[in-house]
Amino acid sequence: MAFEWSDFVTILKDTEIEFQHLKKVQLAQAILESGRGKSDLFKLHSNPFGMKYRPEMSGIAIPVSYEASDGADIYCKFETLQDAVDGYWIFIERPVYSGWRTSISSPEEYIEFIAFAGYIGGASAAKQIYVDKVTSLFDEASELLNFSPDPNVIWKKNGVLLEIGHGKLPSRIFDPGAIGVNSKNEYNLNQIATKAAQRVIKKAGVPCDITDAVASLYRLGKRSAGYDVFCSIHHNSASVPAQGAEVLVHDHKADSADLILSKIMSAEIATELGIRDRIARGRNPRQRLGILSGAEDTDVRAAVLAEVYFIHVPVPDVIDWSTRGGQAVGRAIVDWLTTNQG
Ligand SMILES: [Zn+2]
Structure with missing residues (x-):
């Protein structure tokens, strides 16, 4: 059985997360990392975020060897899509991202923080390219999440x-x-x-x-x-x-x-x-x-x-x-x- 992209989006939409305005970042990263659900890492292992396996993930994921575009590595394999959604935030609680809650005033600030903290390896130019790519997917993510346009709401972003x-x-x-x-x-x-x-x-x-x-x-x-x-x-x-x-x-x-x-x-x-x-x-x-x-x-x-x-x-x-x-x-x-x- 292959995991379905639309199921993932629905589950993410229905999940309460600590900072609701960061949900579109989570989805934008998934859009980018999984190619909108087309990667085998997503379809076979329920991992739309391209998350490598780390010991802190042992309660929610198991390690799986996977050949990604940048070479083979050990990735997280989740049993369910809900575990993938929840697992993302466990991943972010790891020490390398400590202090992330002070960088959440906007989705842009958050993605910049975690990319540079280590979500993306390599030179800072590569990290910046990732930030720009994820940011450019925010509108698509918002639409998928169907952030209801309340007619009484006169602002569109963070105010x-x-x-x-x-x-x-x-x-x-x-x-x-x-x-x-x-x-x-x-x-x-x-x-x-x-x-x-x-x-x-x-x-x-x-x-x-x-x-x-x-x-x-x-x-x-x-x-x-x-x-x-x-x-x-x-x-x-x-x-x-x-x-x-x-x-x-x-x-x-x-x-x-x-x-x-x-x-x-x-x-x-x-x-x-x-x-x-x-x-x-x-x-x-x-x-x-x-x-x-x-x-x-x-x-x-x-x-x-x-x-x-x-x-x-x-x-x-x-x-x-x-x-x-x-x-x-x-x-x-x-x-x-x-x-x-x-
Ligand atoms: Zn002045």
Whole structure:
């Protein structure tokens, strides 16, 4: 009796796993490793993941010698497809993958972690090729899993990732951002605005994470992989008296989806605070920004950087302004998602 691919997909679909959003990674790996159920390792031994045998698998699998494309080796043989689905997560509990639970914010982050931890042998180029191949199968995996498109759900991926501009740098030096005429530095105000935006987005039922990670700007932007929207939150300053809101996009990687979000958000902040909408007034939103460069190199649907207002000119109450400005950022993102702009 040969194992059937459609049976495997059904069983995987019906299995409760610890992190449901990683199920599409598990399936994408199986699609790749088994050639959609066409490998003999799958058909004869119920192993769609190309998992080699390891002692930790002794409770759920038995060793079998198998000639794969990259040579003969000892692989896992499972008695049932359910054992294969469960066995995958036992395999991932092995010490070589320890700490994997800290790399699960997105399916992309998870597959990158396990590929580089040792799921794929050889040079890092080979590992990266594997990551790219698996990632490119996520949509197919999602469709197979029939992730029900709930009409009330306005996001398609992992929701929104907000980034608090400035703070601790990779060098461990603290970067306060722009210094205003008020008692708070930019970083403090970025925190206030980001949290206010998150509250609005979560209230609309959309998942919303905040990152304040220590990484180069490009790497920080790369964290937006798997999200619908990425927004880095800042406050502006200039050498001349000016007040206004502006929302920036990457100079050459931005597309119309990013530009629409920039427009909606800049208008929303300006209206909320009663200040100039610099984007509507002709300011070019396209700027060379490392963080947006990283974000645009992921599958994020839209990525922007908000400069809520200028802090080098006095405003009545910075905490109130940053809170309301942040709420406007949140509303703009919800608007963009609701009207499904990209
Ligand atoms: Zn800034």
